[in-house]
Amino acid sequence: MPNPSLPNDQRPVDATIGGIGEIAALRRILPRLSSGDAALLGPGDDAAVVAASDGRFVVTTDLLVHGPDFRLAWSTPFELGWKAAATNLTDVAAMGARPTALVVAIAAPPASSPALLEGIADGLREALAALAPGAGVVGGDLSASDVLTIAVTAFGDLEGRAPVLRSGARAGDVIAHAGTRGDAARGLALLFAEATDAAGEPDANLAAALRERRPDLVRAQLAPSPPVRAGVIAATAGATSMLDVSDGLARDARRVAEASGVDLDFSSEALGGDPDVVRWALAGGEDHGMLATFPAGTEIPAPFERIGRVVAGGGRILLDGREAGADGWDPYSGWDGRAG
């Protein structure tokens, strides 16, 4: 209950998460979250207990760091929570698993408003509801840091299926993709070009104006809606390999090519035809689409579309039969620690 008549040094302690402390902060967050259908024991004890119906569980973890991974001048807390959930759910889905649960640890500056944590929680909840209904947040941790950091670990259930690996592509297979290609990278490029101030720092007002002009591309970068359900669909349809396209189609496809000992030959026409569109599709990261291969003759299930074929070779990416060069994203190189 803020009281505007109080001088600054008597501001109510609930104005910051440092003032209210960890227990009170958790009390604000937990009611906003569900622990989901797989939670046998949710938050509140030393650890949670989660169902693993076939005696195995799929697990992936990811750190989102203010500066290299997001900027508060561009992203709302809701969008941070949404993206943290979405990007981890796709890694689970890319194994052919149904996402069941997350644990989320957040380190925030103590001077932050509790609304920061509440917004992140709301984004987590809504992304789970939209992308992986039935999955929930079964546990977490709150800590203090000068750099806002979100650590998400996501779990999935293979429901008796074999995991779909990167190493299963065979010459003759069809290459298929679900999701956007290049939109997230185009959104990020626009944010850097049109939503930074004269000093190159992320600017909230310029970002708001850009959202008006290109809501699709900004949303693809800040709050993507990747095709999480496509993971189980591909596994059920017999996908021979699959991965989540986080670093760009060329770089991630090369991982499949190397792990499988084949070349992946993309069709520029299937990728959009226009050279600029093809370039963004191959080089642009963070779309979190699903790249899968299927045996020739498979009826490719929606939302996948055919974008090329697997040929004999050894770790190369081809475009219309010729070797393609394209780059991706490394969290350490080119990083200057600038925080928005």
Add this chain to the structure above:
Amino acid sequence: MPNPSLPNDQRPVDATIGGIGEIAALRRILPRLSSGDAALLGPGDDAAVVAASDGRFVVTTDLLVHGPDFRLAWSTPFELGWKAAATNLTDVAAMGARPTALVVAIAAPPASSPALLEGIADGLREALAALAPGAGVVGGDLSASDVLTIAVTAFGDLEGRAPVLRSGARAGDVIAHAGTRGDAARGLALLFAEATDAAGEPDANLAAALRERRPDLVRAQLAPSPPVRAGVIAATAGATSMLDVSDGLARDARRVAEASGVDLDFSSEALGGDPDVVRWALAGGEDHGMLATFPAGTEIPAPFERIGRVVAGGGRILLDGREAGADGWDPYSGWDGRAG
């Protein structure tokens, strides 16, 4: 292969993790780690697959942040990895589960030496080998941040047993404890008193000298060896409640008292008798001992020792029958962001 004849601006790129990049950094870390006996699929794909023998898994997560949680002037990278593993393993054990696996995400300044990551990996490996043989690291993530941050998520297998909760203590039960009481907090108090410089900043040379004088207390703080195996031992012996003592015996015991609707009455004689020893035992955090309750008449299994009894009441902590006051640790309050 560093070449000392090169000028500074041609220093080899392998001098920093920013220079070598994420892939090369992972190549240095992964050979130092085992994915353990429960890993059905280890690192290298979008996600790992871990066995969950009874169709459930236990999960806990924790963030360790440079500044509030550790200081590089005091802790070696090996100790950071060790403590990150140890503190999460105890949360799994406190449910009565056998720890099976970890995932570990690290955000490090790009200017750090690769030896930082290697040391953390070595500490993780050795703590797992010492405290939870057979458990391994099944996956992880590397990211960049100005603030070194380690996120650990740990998993365990209940092997068909019911989880041991905080809410099961009943009047008449015996209170038992395994592990050190107050040593970690005494070590931290010594580090602040004797290993900080005139400006109050952590000092590596003073810490080295303190290590010579009080190796036991410094080790209890920087690289604790909590009784992880005691978790399964207590569960098998019929423990009615259990938790990991991370915030001090008084604060954590109060959680059991509140969840169970009872009072916990400690014996000052069993806690050491000397008032100073009792005070450290009740108030000192980070020992990560196991606090458990057992039905009266249970033969208390080693390494547990009897320290009190559960009495009718409602959420209070007593010492020799009189209400006790003691404080714990909150990550946000009193934090000033100072990094060693």
